[in-house]
Amino acid sequence: MDDVATVPEGRYGRPPTPARRRRAQLALIGLIVAAVAVIAWVGSGVLRDPVQWSPVGYDVKGPDRTDVTFDVTKAPGSTVRCTVVALSSGFAEVGVKTVTIGPAAQRSQRYTVSLATQELAVTGQVSTCEVVSSGS
Numbered sequence: 001m002d003d004v005a006t007v008p009e010g011r012y013g014r015p016p017t018p019a020r021r022r023r024a025q026l027a028l029i030g031l032i033v034a035a036v037a038v039i040a041w042v043g044s045g046v047l048r049d050p051v052q053w054s055p056v057g058y059d060v061k062g063p064d065r066t067d068v069t070f071d072v073t074k075a076p077g078s079t080v081r082c083t084v085v086a087l088s089s090g091f092a093e094v095g096v097k098t099v100t101i102g103p104a105a106q107r108s109q110r111y112t113v114s115l116a117t118q119e120l121a122v123t124g125q126v127s128t129c130e131v132v133s134s135g136s
Helices: 018-048
Strands: 051-061 065-074 079-087 092-103 108-116 125-135
Touching: 018 092, 051 079, 051 092, 051 125, 065 092, 065 125, 092 108, 092 125
Parallel strands: none
Antiparallel strands: 051 065, 065 108, 079 092, 079 125
């Protein structure tokens, strides 16, 4: 008695030929190479940026002041300049301040900046940060 079940012919399409199998393998290898290239490209961008920042929060103190808290990651010996903005409900800049962040012992630091505003802000954020001196 034969214990091996056989699949009805044509049930799962044509049986793969060696050429079809080879094309499928090449396509899979191509996808893997493309995925590795994208990961490397994204990773190199993170390593290449000399300064990074991320928002932590903001506190609207009233129509004339907003506090913005953010984290900055940079080389410990470098000095960076960050522009912090407060925005109104119509996305207009109602407050702006440029702060200089000097050398520090750690790569990542948390900062809170108090902005004078012309009218009530609904949000505060860091617009840009750039390295002023590398302090090598």
